Amino acid sequence: xxxxTTLTGIAIPLxxxxxxxxxxxPARWLKHVTRSGLGIGAFEALRxxxxxxxxxxxxxxxxxxxxxxxxxxxxSREHACWALADLGVRCIIAPDFAxxxxxxxxxxxxxxxxxxxxxxxxxxxxxxxxxxxxxLHAQTVTSASVAPQSFNIDPFRRKCLLEGLDDIDLTLxxxxxxxxxxxxxxxxxxxxxxxxRQ
Amino acid sequence: MMAAPRTLYEKIWDDHVIRSRDDGIDxxxxxxxxxxxxxxxQAFESLRMAGRNVRRGDLTLAIADHNVPTENxxxxxxxxHSAKQVALLEQNAxxxxxxxxxxxxxxxxxxxxxxxxxxxxxxxxxxxxxxxxTATHGALGALAFGIGTSEIEHVLATQSLWLRRSxxxxxxxxxxxxxxxxxxxxxxxxIGLIGANGGTGHVxxxxxxxxxRLSVEARMTLCNMAIEAGARSGLIAPDDVTIAYVAxxxxxxxxxxxxxxxxxxxxxxSDPGCHYDRSVAIDVGSLAPIVSWGxxxxxxxxxxxxxxxxxxxxxxxxxxxxxxxxxxxALRPDAPIEGLPIENVFIGSCTNSRIExxxxxxxxxxxxxxxxxxxxxxxxPGSAAVRRQAEAEGLDRIFIEAGxxxxxxxxxxxxxxxxxxxxxxxxCASTSNRNFIGRQGPGARTHLLSPAMAAxxxxxxxxxxxxxxxx
Ligand code: SF4
Numbered sequence: 001x002x003x004x005t006t007l008t009g010i011a012i013p014l015x016x017x018x019x020x021x022x023x024x025x026p027a028r029w030l031k032h033v034t035r036s037g038l039g040i041g042a043f044e045a046l047r048x049x050x051x052x053x054x055x056x057x058x059x060x061x062x063x064x065x066x067x068x069x070x071x072x073x074x075x076s077r078e079h080a081c082w083a084l085a086d087l088g089v090r091c092i093i094a095p096d097f098a099x100x101x102x103x104x105x106x107x108x109x110x111x112x113x114x115x116x117x118x119x120x121x122x123x124x125x126x127x128x129x130x131x132x133x134x135x136l137h138a139q140t141v142t143s144a145s146v147a148p149q150s151f152n153i154d155p156f157r158r159k160c161l162l163e164g165l166d167d168i169d170l171t172l173x174x175x176x177x178x179x180x181x182x183x184x185x186x187x188x189x190x191x192x193x194x195x196x197r198q
Numbered sequence: 199m200m201a202a203p204r205t206l207y208e209k210i211w212d213d214h215v216i217r218s219r220d221d222g223i224d225x226x227x228x229x230x231x232x233x234x235x236x237x238x239x240q241a242f243e244s245l246r247m248a249g250r251n252v253r254r255g256d257l258t259l260a261i262a263d264h265n266v267p268t269e270n271x272x273x274x275x276x277x278x279h280s281a282k283q284v285a286l287l288e289q290n291a292x293x294x295x296x297x298x299x300x301x302x303x304x305x306x307x308x309x310x311x312x313x314x315x316x317x318x319x320x321x322x323x324x325x326x327x328x329x330x331x332t333a334t335h336g337a338l339g340a341l342a343f344g345i346g347t348s349e350i351e352h353v354l355a356t357q358s359l360w361l362r363r364s365x366x367x368x369x370x371x372x373x374x375x376x377x378x379x380x381x382x383x384x385x386x387x388x389i390g391l392i393g394a395n396g397g398t399g400h401v402x403x404x405x406x407x408x409x410x411r412l413s414v415e416a417r418m419t420l421c422n423m424a425i426e427a428g429a430r431s432g433l434i435a436p437d438d439v440t441i442a443y444v445a446x447x448x449x450x451x452x453x454x455x456x457x458x459x460x461x462x463x464x465x466x467x468s469d470p471g472c473h474y475d476r477s478v479a480i481d482v483g484s485l486a487p488i489v490s491w492g493x494x495x496x497x498x499x500x501x502x503x504x505x506x507x508x509x510x511x512x513x514x515x516x517x518x519x520x521x522x523x524x525x526x527x528a529l530r531p532d533a534p535i536e537g538l539p540i541e542n543v544f545i546g547s548c549t550n551s552r553i554e555x556x557x558x559x560x561x562x563x564x565x566x567x568x569x570x571x572x573x574x575x576x577x578x579p580g581s582a583a584v585r586r587q588a589e590a591e592g593l594d595r596i597f598i599e600a601g602x603x604x605x606x607x608x609x610x611x612x613x614x615x616x617x618x619x620x621x622x623x624x625x626c627a628s629t630s631n632r633n634f635i636g637r638q639g640p641g642a643r644t645h646l647l648s649p650a651m652a653a654x655x656x657x658x659x660x661x662x663x664x665x666x667x668x669x
Contacts, residue, residue: 017519018394018494022634027614031265031279033239033286045636068515070395073428073494074634076237076330078346096395099364099430100330104346117515154362156223168250171356174217174225178253178358181216181227189213191451191459192229192323194256 002109003164006135007091011064011127012053019067020074021101025083038079039086054087061088064132066123068094072101081108091134093141095120106157109164113141119149136162203469205366206435207401210341210466214324216358226361228353229323230340232309233260233296235287236615237328241351242290253357255295259318262287263308264615266301268578268605275301280616294354307581307607310334310548314418315583317447321436321463326353331548331631333424337417338444339436339466341401344425365475367400367429371408373483378665380558381416382550382629382648384408384480385423386488390498392478397429400475403468404434408482414443415554422549426495426631435467487664489535490633490646492523497633499535501651501663507532526635527643528623536661538645542626543568543575543656544638545649546605547612550629551580553587555649560593562653562667568601569659575602576618578610600657614639627655 029041047054054060065084071094072080081104084092091111105112113134115123123132123146130143136158140148160167171178185192204212216225238260245252252258265280275281284301291298299306305316310331313319321339326332328350335342349359369388389396402424409417421432434440441460444450451459486500497520499505508524508531511517524531529538545551545559556579568575577597579585585607588594594604611618612630614637620626622641629652630637633644645661654664 015515016522017515018496020494020632020634022632022637026636026640030236030615031277031283033283034243035240045640068519070393070398070428073394074330074632076328076332076344076346078237078240078328078348081346096398098395098428099398100344100346103349107346107348155221156219156360156362167360168248168352168355171225171352171358171360177217177225178227178356182357185227189322189458189462191455191462192320194318195449195451195455 001164001166004090004109004111004136004161006133006137007063008131008133009064010059010062011066011093011123011132012059012062013124013127014053014065014067015124017068018070018073021072021077021080022074024072024080025077029083030077030079032079035082037086038083042083042087063088063090064134065089065092066094066120066127067092069096071097073098076100078104081105081110085110093120093123106160109161111136111161113151115141115149115151122146203472205468205472205474206339206403206433206466207341207366210322210324211363223360223362225358226324228326228357228359229257230318230325231258231353232313232325232327232332233258233350234264234309234327234329235262235283236264237347238290238350239283239286241347241354242294244351245294245354250355252294252296252354257357258296258354260287260291260296260298261306261309261312262301264609264613266608267617268608268610271301271606304582307583308548308551308609310422311551311580311584314338314414315447315581317444317450320444320450320459321440322466326359330425331422333430333432334418334422334548336421336424336432337414337434338440339434339463341431341433343430364430365400367397367402368474368477369402369404370406370477370479371404371482372406372479373408373481375408375482375485376665378650378668379485379487380648380650381412381419383485383488384482385420386490386495386498386646387480387485389423389427389495390488391480392427394426394494394496395428397424397427400429401431401433402427402429404432405468409434410437413554414440415552418552419549423631436463487648487651489651489661490644491527491529491535492520493526493633493635494519494523495631495633495646497523501536501661504532504534505529536663538625538661539571539659540625540627540645540655540661541571541573542620542624543572543652544611544626544628544630545652546576546578546580546610547630548580549631550649551578551584553584555629556584556588556593559649559653560596562650562664563600563602563657564596566600566657568656571659572656575656576605576611577602578605579607581607602656611638613637620644627652627661
């Protein structure tokens with residue numbers, strides 16, 4: 001996974017509450033069996049409008065997206081993150097994010113920044129004419145006209161993003177603990193094994 | 199010293215911690231893993247590329263549901279991409295040693311319907327699936343939640359996940375449901391009350407006398423919709439109703455093992471005096487049937503209510519969202535929702551496709567006819583087992599005689615991945631869980647409601663108050 005440290009670039013001012021995973025990645029694109037090339041289907045309905053904010057010469061390929069509350073709500077489809085990454089998005093700024101989406105984003109090196117509505121409103125205005133800078137070390141978002149806005153992030157997610165960690169390797173290093181747990185479970189909760197399968 | 203009182207969630211969590219890290223993240227053992235054809239191909243592909251094995255194929259069950267057609271199942275799947283996903287699931291399951299119920303298996307169905315009915319899902323277990331409606335299984339007292347594809351791969355390889363404990367939201371349900379009002383209405387009312395992100399970061403535990411009176415099927419409807427309130431899991435403590443439901447399921451424990459399990463399950467209920475981060479209460483006796491009017495499951499009103507006047511919403515971003523929703527749904531603010539004509543009806547999905555749902559719909563359909571303006575009215579059982587049961591009870595005859603289309607099990611019109619879709623610009627009275635833009639097909643206009651309400655819409659051709667049709 002590509003590490004995330006700091007990023008300066010154009011931000012797409014999407015706004016809007018409850019941007020759900022069906023808007024980000026409509027169902028028909030879920031028939032793909034690979035991760036790549038999904039950007040073309042991202043926000044398909046919104047991008048049917050030739051004047052859409054994603055494909056304007058200024059915004060095309062922009063690395064930052066600014067949205068309203070509950071971004072990524074709905075399904076668990078990681079395709080939404082693959083599509084965003086394929087579009088070039090590396091950071092999304094919103095008041096809050098749906099839980100499963102947030103888990104998927106970090107696995108794909110996408111930083112999610114939570115800021116209050118008021119800060120979002122400022123950034124949405126600034127995005128029209130200024131680049132936005134996101135600094136994961138300092139945990140701030142700023143632009144020429146917007147004073148640094150601090151954000152909180154789960155320390156583990158921050159570490160994974162900063163270092164570009166693959167957590168399966170991390171977990172396989174814990175194999176002894178898993179083995180021990182598994183053995184104990186077989187003893188104390190034998191009923192939790194599959195009994196029969198017809 | 200007495201142990202501190204704990205919630206159901208905390209008890210299940212504590213019993214699954216493999217290892218705790220200083221930063222507050224725990225490695226959690228996963229007891230059961232359901233896999234379907236849409237979210238899994240990339241996980242298997244990554245395992246293959248990294249040369250990793252599946253740790254516990256026996257705890258994993260793969261079922262094709264999203265892409266399967268619901269009629270002409272003897273024919274090959276016409277859509278090449280769907281056919282490929284379904285075939286790939288079978289290949290991956292065989293290659294990695296995972297149990298598999300393919301499209302023609304006699305127990306095939308929607309993962310969240312099949313898991314509980316086989317006894318694959320049991321109280322007190324952790325269960326995951328690459329699907330957000332995994333919350334459903336919490337109805338049995340299992341800690342169940344949806345995961346993404348990277349996490350699927352992680353679980354396949356390690357049978358564990360790194361997780362931070364969620365906050366807890368206690369939802370207390372009191373009162374007695376009026377005739378014609380069901381668990382679906384409770385779920386929609388709750389989401390309307392707390393919002394589509396009201397449960398974000400939380401696990402919802404449903405408690406109270408009204409929960410105790412619900413069947414396991416109804417509890418599944420309730421927990422299924424927890425995700426639509428933003429909560430990753432819904433939970434209900436196992437009680438006599440749960441234990442009676444689980445007993446004699448094909449994969450449930452037997453003999454000595456069963457008694458051990460039951461004793462454990464009975465110890466899981468939240469302790470008196472335990473701490474929840476938040477609480478809300480609903481008197482379900484006061485609920486009318488609920489219908490969604492917009493494009494988020496939080497945009498709901500009682501069937502006897504009016505579509506909101508967007509100019510009077512306090513929050514400007516809500517007003518903006520409401521305007522957009524009204525535009526997409528082609529609705530006028532301030533107008534009554536009752537009487538709105540619909541062209542499509544869908545009774546099915548992991549929310550409402552179990553036997554009780556079909557009984558409730560059949561009760562309304564019996565002796566009536568699907569209205570002339572309704573172009574398609576589908577009844578799609580959640581599993582082959584539900585379908586067999588319904589046929590044994592004669593429900594299929596009732597539906598067919600009324601003019602409904604009686605289908606084979608699958609996700610069907612809940613998601614635009616198989617041939618069952620709502621045509622652009624048309625309305626659908628749907629028992630599914632998401633009214634998102636384009637969810638039931640591009641341009642589709644979804645109204646979420648209960649099975650009885652959907653049947654009432656089918657036979658009248660419009661959204662109506664089913665309370666007038668029940669005796
Ligand atoms: S029925 Fe709908 S919500 Fe349920 S698993 Fe299938 S697609 Fe998802």
